[in-house]
Every structure is written in C-alpha cells, then in structure tokens.
Amino acid sequence: MGLILNLVLYGSYFPNTVRKTLSSGPRNASASRVTGFYEDEGKDKQRRFPHALIIGFSKCGTTALRAFLSLHPDIVSPLEEVRFFTLNYTKGLEWYRMQMPPSTEHQITIEKTPFYIMYTEALERIRQFNSSIKLIISVRDPIARLQSQYAHTFRNVRDASAKPTFRSWCHGEAAGEHVVRFVDYATHISTVYNLFPRDQVLVLSEEVLETDPLSVMKEAETFLGLRPSFSKHDFVFNQNKGFYCFNMTSPSYPKIIGSVKVNSDTGCIGGEKGRAHPEIDDEFFKHLVQAIRPYNEQLFQLINKRFEWANFIQ
Ligand SMILES: Nc1ncnc2c1ncn2[C@@H]1O[C@H](COP(=O)(O)OS(=O)(=O)O)[C@@H](OP(=O)(O)O)[C@H]1O
Numbered sequence: 001m002g003l004i005l006n007l008v009l010y011g012s013y014f015p016n017t018v019r020k021t022l023s024s025g026p027r028n029a030s031a032s033r034v035t036g037f038y039e040d041e042g043k044d045k046q047r048r049f050p051h052a053l054i055i056g057f058s059k060c061g062t063t064a065l066r067a068f069l070s071l072h073p074d075i076v077s078p079l080e081e082v083r084f085f086t087l088n089y090t091k092g093l094e095w096y097r098m099q100m101p102p103s104t105e106h107q108i109t110i111e112k113t114p115f116y117i118m119y120t121e122a123l124e125r126i127r128q129f130n131s132s133i134k135l136i137i138s139v140r141d142p143i144a145r146l147q148s149q150y151a152h153t154f155r156n157v158r159d160a161s162a163k164p165t166f167r168s169w170c171h172g173e174a175a176g177e178h179v180v181r182f183v184d185y186a187t188h189i190s191t192v193y194n195l196f197p198r199d200q201v202l203v204l205s206e207e208v209l210e211t212d213p214l215s216v217m218k219e220a221e222t223f224l225g226l227r228p229s230f231s232k233h234d235f236v237f238n239q240n241k242g243f244y245c246f247n248m249t250s251p252s253y254p255k256i257i258g259s260v261k262v263n264s265d266t267g268c269i270g271g272e273k274g275r276a277h278p279e280i281d282d283e284f285f286k287h288l289v290q291a292i293r294p295y296n297e298q299l300f301q302l303i304n305k306r307f308e309w310a311n312f313i314q
Contacts, residue, residue: 045102049093050109052134052224053126055192056117057185059148060140061206064243065220066112067260067269068213071234071252074226076103079259081113085122085129093129101259108224110136117188127195134224135196139299140206141309142183142292143285146170147277149182155275166278170288179291186298193302203303213244241268285310 154163202223217230236247246267
C-alpha cells in the first residue's frame with residue numbers, strides 16, 4: 001500500500017499569488033485569528049459557513065461521500081471533521097467559519113461530521129444555526145456497519161484472544177446496546193425529520209456509493225442544486241482495494257489535491273477504509289438478520305425507500 005497523501009496543501013483553494021505567500025510561512029499561522037482578513041481571503045475567496053452538512057452515519061461511507069463530492073468545481077469542504085455542533089460548540093460561530101476552506105461566492109461549502117445525527121442537541125443547534133441548511137445522511141446494511149465498527153474498534157489489537165469475538169461484542173456488556181446503537185437509523189432520522197423539512201434531507205445508501213458512486217454523485221448534485229459536473233471518467237474501480245477510487249487522469253482530479261486524503265499511487269481514499277470484516281457464523285447471522293429486520297422496516301417506511309440489505313427468511 002502506498003503512502004497516504006495528507007499534505008494539506010490547500011493548493012487548489014488559493015489563487016497563485018496567495019499560494020506563494022503561504023508557502024513561505026507556517027500554513028496555519030493565521031488559523032487561530034478569529035477576526036479580520038486572512039491571507040487566503042480576498043475579494044474573490046472567503047471562508048463561508050456550510051450550506052450543507054453530511055451528518056451521518058459513522059461507518060456508512062461518509063468519508064468517501066465527502067471526498068467524491070469535493071471533485072465538484074462548486075463544492076469546497078474541510079479536510080477534517082469539524083465536530084462543531086457536538087464537541088466544539090463553545091468555540092463559537094466565528095471559529096466554525098474559520099475551519100472552512102475559502103470559497104468563491106459560486107461555490108458551496110459542505111462539512112461532514114457523522115456524529116451530528118446521533119445527538120438531538122446537535123441537530124437542534126444546526127437548526128438554530130441555519131434552518132434551511134441541506135442535510136445528507138448515508139445509511140448502510142446494519143450488519144456490515146456492525147462489522148465495520150468492530151474492525152475499527154479493535155484495529156490495533158492483533159491478538160485474537162485479547163479481544164471479544166464479534167458475537168460477544170454485539171451482545172456487549174450493555175446487553176445489546178451496541179447493536180441498537182448501530183442498527184437503529186430510524187430513531188435518529190425521525191429526529192431530523194421533526195426538525196427539518198424533508199426536502200432538505202437526502203438519505204443515501206453506502207452500498208450504492210460503493211458500487212455506483214457516479215449515480216450517488218449525480219443524485220447529490222441535483223439535491224444540492226449544482227450544475228451537472230460529475231462524469232464516468234472521474235472514478236475507477238480498483239481491484240486490489242475493492243473500491244472505486246479517484247481516476248487520477250480525470251481532468252477534475254487536480255481539484256481535490258490537498259483537500260482529500262488519498263493514496264498517491266492509486267487515488268484510493270484513506271488507507272484505513274476497507275478493513276477486513278469479522279466473519280459471522282450462519283446461526284448468528286440469522287439471529288442478527290431477524291433481530292435487526294424490524295429496525296430496517298421502520299427505516300424503509302420512514303424514508304419511503306427500500307434497500308437490499310440482508311433479509312434472511314427462515
Ligand atoms: N470508494 C470508497 N472508498 C473507501 N471506502 C468506501 C468507499 N465507498 C464506501 N466506502 C466505505 O466507507 C466505510 C467507512 O465509512 P465512513 O467513512 O463513514 O467511516 S467513519 O465513520 O468516517 O470512520 C468503509 O467501511 P469499511 O469497509 O468497513 O472500512 C467503506 O466500506
């Protein structure tokens with residue numbers, strides 16, 4: 001696996017003259033200032049509050065979603081999760097704005113923090129911030145999400161005897177709390193629907209993003225009211241990685257350099273994505289499917305859309 005490019009060049013954000021200024025000094029020299037003009041701001045580019053947020057769910061492809069969207073000429077997005085409406089709220093709105101990359105008035109800013117959706121208070125803060133903001137939510141087959149979360153939680157534990165089995169982790173110390181936390185999308189999406197008009201909310205599935213990213217990009221582009229820009233040349237399937245990656249020969253590709261963590265050899269997103277999932281024996285798989293089915297049905301009814309998730313019928 002090649003080196004992960006995380007240069008944070010911000011090169012694509014800045015006009016040439018500004019880039020020169022920045023390269024001669026610390027890149028974040030001005031980032032702690034909260035008022036006044038910044039070297040990278042000017043007549044054309046300013047740091048602007050987000051017009052849209054990717055608010056969830058963790059382990060549902062939110063990184064790839066943000067990364068792929070960043071290819072659009074009219075979208076800018078901060079490299080890292082800002083976590084403003086959860087962890088950093090007390091830092092204030094001006095701090096929040098300063099975390100955004102500079103943009104022209106024709107561009108929109110999108111921030112992704114997949115935990116926002118898990119906290120009603122964060123969602124209420126978002127509404128208070130901007131009740132007409134657009135919200136994007138990605139969901140995933142809950143069983144795959146559980147496997148992904150397990151692989152993430154124990155990513156540094158190599159010795160199998162030093163970690164619980166997938167089955168015992170699912171049952172968990174808190175008697176199944178893990179499972180409910182990771183499979184119950186409907187409760188959180190209902191909260192979103194109670195706070196925001198439905199036409200401001202787009203629910204996508206990780207499975208479609210994984211198998212046909214172009215269709216998801218086009219759907220998001222329409223939802224965000226942007227001109228059509230994505231093309232089939234933007235993404236290419238990488239057999240080794242098992243995912244669609246950026247096509248580094250696409251004319252759009254230079255736009256994302258510095259604003260997305262990509263493997264510099266392959267154009268694939270972050271090396272941590274796509275960890276091996278734990279195996280599940282048949283009996284436990286059937287148990288999970290049956291236990292989770294009511295949650296899925298609740299979700300499908302709520303969003304008026306069905307996904308082809310594991311649905312074993314005995
Ligand atoms: N194109 C592409 N490239 C890389 N990864 C992709 C892609 N499409 C979907 N995914 C899936 O995204 C899963 C990680 O989800 P998140 O980015 O939301 O995780 S996180 O909550 O931000 O940690 C990650 O889950 P795991 O495979 O379990 O690691 C991927 O399956």
